[in-house]
Amino acid sequence: MKTNKFMAIYQDLSGKIKSGELQRNSTIPSEHELAEIYGTSRETIRKALTLLAQNGFIQKIKGKGSIVLDVEKLNFPVSGLVSFKELAQNLGKPSRTTVHKFGLLQPDRFLMSQLQAGSKDEIWEVIRSREIDGEKIILDKDYFLKKSVPLLTKEIAENSIYEYLEKTLHLKISFAKKEIVVEDCTEEDKLYLDLENFQHIVVVRNYVYLDDATLFEYTESRHRLDKFRFVDFARRGH
Amino acid sequence: MKTNKFMAIYQDLSGKIKSGELQRNSTIPSEHELAEIYGTSRETIRKALTLLAQNGFIQKIKGKGSIVLDVEKLNFPVSGLVSFKELAQNLGKPSRTTVHKFGLLQPDRFLMSQLQAGSKDEIWEVIRSREIDGEKIILDKDYFLKKSVPLLTKEIAENSIYEYLEKTLHLKISFAKKEIVVEDCTEEDKLYLDLENFQHIVVVRNYVYLDDATLFEYTESRHRLDKFRFVDFARRGH
DNA sequence: AAGTGGTCTAGACCACTCT
DNA sequence: GAGTGGTCTAGACCACTTC
DSSP states (O other): OOOOHHHHHHHHHHHHHHHTSSOTTSBOOOHHHHHHHHTSOHHHHHHHHHHHHHTTSEEEETTTEEEEOOGGGOOOSSSTTOOHHHHHHHHTOOEEEEEEEEEEEOOOHHHHHHTTOOTTOOEEEEEEEEEETTEEEEEEEEEEETTTOOOOOHHHHHSOHHHIIIIISOOOEEEEEEEEEEEEOOHHHHHHSOOTTOOEEEEEEEEEEETTSOEEEEEEEEEEGGGOEEEEEEESOO | OOOOHHHHHHHHHHHHHHHTSSOTTSBOOOHHHHHHHHTSOHHHHHHHHHHHHHTTSEEEETTTEEEEOOGGGOOOSSSTTOOHHHHHHHHTOOEEEEEEEEEEEOOOHHHHHHTTOOTTOOEEEEEEEEEETTEEEEEEEEEEETTTOOOOOHHHHHSOHHHIIIIISOOOEEEEEEEEEEEEOOHHHHHHSOOTTOOEEEEEEEEEEETTSOEEEEEEEEEEGGGOEEEEEEESOO
């Protein structure tokens, strides 16, 4: 990511945990030792270790040390803010995206409330189905505020919109509120997905915010019941 | 929680945000100012603000300041590691817990793998249904390693097991891996829940770890489709 | 008593935003 | 240029675990 010292240390250590160089259930060097090894202050080491703990790589134990957790726990398919493209690559399965609808529209009441938009804000609508292993199992309905995303094309939608937003437009996605519920299938779901006989569908609603805390995207990701899986790593207290 | 300086500042500020004393979309005092106000160093203020940001209270913007986010976003029903009792209190609805099974047992193959237990580890089994607004909509199947939880009673299971674990046994729950999937209803689900005609059920599997990184509990929380809702707040990158 | 992580300090320099 | 948050330092004291 960035070139911070603590980020570099975080990536070095997380890499060593993933590769097995630092074995699970073993303790890593103490903070004082790491400070010497990396030639930094202890607070900088602590920043890196706090990150490792938050992301499930290690557990810090007072008076004892930091031990390496099972990285097998890191099957984070839908956790955080990963995109479909990253997800499919993680699964390593053949996948395909089909764009069914693409265009600019004036928001209706529903979209105005979801995107906190005014009636004269234009909105990009992108509706895509996702095919994995030959089955269309995810329907993604994305809505972007045009004032945040001036230009979007069907070609971009066929690849990764997020890659475009971050690498070309340099938008900084900062945080998101996610909601998961189960709803009745709609006609649209039946039209675009291989639904078999399922009557319900898992709906993941995402409200995505930029760096400056402005809402710029509302997404509905609609997953066929049997193919949905959400994994999360949560720490108590915070 | 604790009596740390940064924790006290966190709780003071988060309280002021919840109460509306610090208004949403306004900027809070700068870190230097806060350091003077609270009579601490800036790094201590930063720890408190980092916590606020992680929990969705504020957004920090470089060069500008920290602005207060919509706290309406804090409907975190199942997010993190909250227990049913906390959840029901949040919802403010009449709720009831019924214990259907309670006892010690030897683990079968399934439990041995879920709890990383040996064949001679004894395990507490607690099966409870949760009734909200007069409908039995959640089936909780809890399994605790006896070596971590020496004693458990039916009376405790009828109230809050987590309160007992934390306040009486002083176990420190540290982190959990959570998995959400949808599965076919079992006979057990039909027996204990008011399932109406739903053929599927949302299953939340929880693997809960203590302070010293030992796994001590496996839980299946089985929710009726139409009553399930999961809300999460996620930050990008970390 | 020695070693560990947890907290806190008083400074410093940087990149960024706003004027 | 002034103010902001982001990073980093070199120390200090504490509570905890282990011996």
